Amino acid sequence: MNDKQIKAFIRSKEVGRKAVSDGLYIRVQTAGIASWEIRYSVNGKRRFMTLEGGQYPHMSLADARATAAIARQSIIKGSDPLAERAKLSEEKIHTVDDLFDDWFVDAKKQLKHSEIPLRIYTKEVKPYIGRLQIKDVTPLDIRNIIQKVAHSNRPCIANDTLLHCKKLFAHACKLGLKDGNPASHFKPADAGGAEKSRERALSVKELEFFFDVARKNISSFGRDNYLAAALLVSLGIRKGELFKLTWREVNLNLKIWKLPQPRTKSSVAISIPLPDTVVSWFEELKIRGCGSEYVFPNRKTSKNPHVSGDTLNRAIAALFGQDSSKTKKPLNRMGDIPYFTIHDFRRTCRSLLAEQGVPSHIAERCLNHKIKGVEGIYDRYDYFDERLNALNLVANLIDPIVNGN
Structure with missing residues (x-):
C-alpha cells in the first residue's frame, strides 16, 4: 500500500488492519484513528505489536517502514519486542530514589535499626542525587556527598554515609542496573577518617x-x-x-x-x-x-x-x-x-x-x-x-x- 491507499482506507471508516509491506500493517480501531503495527512470529506463535509513537499521520509511512525494519533485525537475532516492552514497563527502578526504596524493603527485614540508613539517605544523599538516573551517578557525585558531610564536622556520619552508598549501589549492580559501584573505591580516609573510640565522661x-x-x-x-x-x-x-x-x-x-x-x-x-x-x-x-x-x-x-x-x-x-x-x-x-x-x-x-x-x-x-x-x-x-x-x-x-x- 502507498500513502494514498492508506488515506483512502482510513476514510472508508472500515475497522481492522491491512498489510502495507514486509510485516508492516496499518490498523484502524475507531473511525479516523489509525496506528502502525508489525507482525512477527516467536516460537511458532504469531504476534502483533503497535509501534511506539506510531499513530498515523504523526508517524509517516517512510518512518514506519524504517522502524519496522529495525524491529525485524532485532527479531532475527532472537529478540521478542513485546516481551522487551513488557519488561521495560514493569521495571520501576530508574532513579536513585527508586533504587533506595527497592533496597530498603529487604533492609527493614534484615537490619534491627533500619531507621539509621533511612535517616542517612534522606538527609545526606537524597537531596543531591535522589532524582538522578542510576546510570548517571558518578564517583564524583559520591565524593561530593561524603565531603559535604565531613566538612560539617560529622566524621562518623560521613563514614556511615559512604558505607550506605556502597551498599546501595552494590544493590544496583546486583540487579544489573549499573555496571560498576561508584562508591567502591572510596575509603573512610576519603570521608570522615579513622574513627576513634570516645572516652569523654563529664566530671x-x-x-x-x-x-x-x-x-x-x-x-x-x-x-x-x-x-x-x-x-x-x-x-x-x-x-x-x-x-x-x-x-x-x-x-x-x-x-x-x-x-x-x-x-x-x-x-x-x-x-x-x-x-x-x-x-x-x-x-x-x-x-x-x-x-x-x-x-x-x-x-x-x-x-x-x-x-x-x-x-x-x-x-x-x-x-x-x-x-x-x-x-x-x-x-x-x-x-x-x-x-x-x-x-x-x-x-x-x-x-x-x-x-x-x-x-x-x-x-x-x-x-x-x-x-x-x-x-x-x-x-x-x-x-x-x-x-x-x-x-x-x-x-x-x-x-x-x-x-x-
Whole structure:
C-alpha cells in the first residue's frame, strides 16, 4: 500500500488492519484513528505489536517502514519486542530514589535499626542525587556527598554515609542496573577518617557547670531538653530508648520503666527501676506532654510524633556556639569545658556508678550491657534491687545539680 491507499482506507471508516509491506500493517480501531503495527512470529506463535509513537499521520509511512525494519533485525537475532516492552514497563527502578526504596524493603527485614540508613539517605544523599538516573551517578557525585558531610564536622556520619552508598549501589549492580559501584573505591580516609573510640565522661564539676548554664538559658535550651539530659545522666540509657519512650512503658506508681526488647540495642528487655527524683521529673514531663502518648512529643509539625535525639544535640551544640542551623553564630557559653555529645551522658553515668563503688557487673546491668563470656551465659539474675540501689546513688548525686541546689 502507498500513502494514498492508506488515506483512502482510513476514510472508508472500515475497522481492522491491512498489510502495507514486509510485516508492516496499518490498523484502524475507531473511525479516523489509525496506528502502525508489525507482525512477527516467536516460537511458532504469531504476534502483533503497535509501534511506539506510531499513530498515523504523526508517524509517516517512510518512518514506519524504517522502524519496522529495525524491529525485524532485532527479531532475527532472537529478540521478542513485546516481551522487551513488557519488561521495560514493569521495571520501576530508574532513579536513585527508586533504587533506595527497592533496597530498603529487604533492609527493614534484615537490619534491627533500619531507621539509621533511612535517616542517612534522606538527609545526606537524597537531596543531591535522589532524582538522578542510576546510570548517571558518578564517583564524583559520591565524593561530593561524603565531603559535604565531613566538612560539617560529622566524621562518623560521613563514614556511615559512604558505607550506605556502597551498599546501595552494590544493590544496583546486583540487579544489573549499573555496571560498576561508584562508591567502591572510596575509603573512610576519603570521608570522615579513622574513627576513634570516645572516652569523654563529664566530671561532677562539669555537670554542675553544664546544668547551670542550661538553666540560665532555659528559654533557648528548652525545659524538655533539660529534663532529658538529667534522665540520660541518671539512668545511663541510650537516646533512642528515651526519646521514643511512650507512657505505656512507664508505671510511676510502681516506679518502674519496662523497656521492651525491640527498642533495646542489646535485644534484651529490661525493667528499669526509677529513683524518686527521676519519678518527679517524669511527673513534670507528663504534665508538659498535654496528653501525648510519648514522654517527649514532637512540638513541631513532623512525620515523627516524638522528638529526635538531634534536638538535644543541637541544643548542646548551641551552648558551645556551634549551632549550624543559625545564621548568626551563637556565643560559646560553656567556656573551656571540652565539647560533649548526648552519648557522653551514658558514659558519665557509668563513671559515676564506678565512683559510688557500684560493682562492675551491677553497673553493666544498669546500662543493659550484655555480660560477656561464661558469666553472661549462666548468670540470668536480674539484679533489680541492686540496680535500684545503684541508680539511687547516682540520682542523689545528680538531684541537687539538676534542681539548682
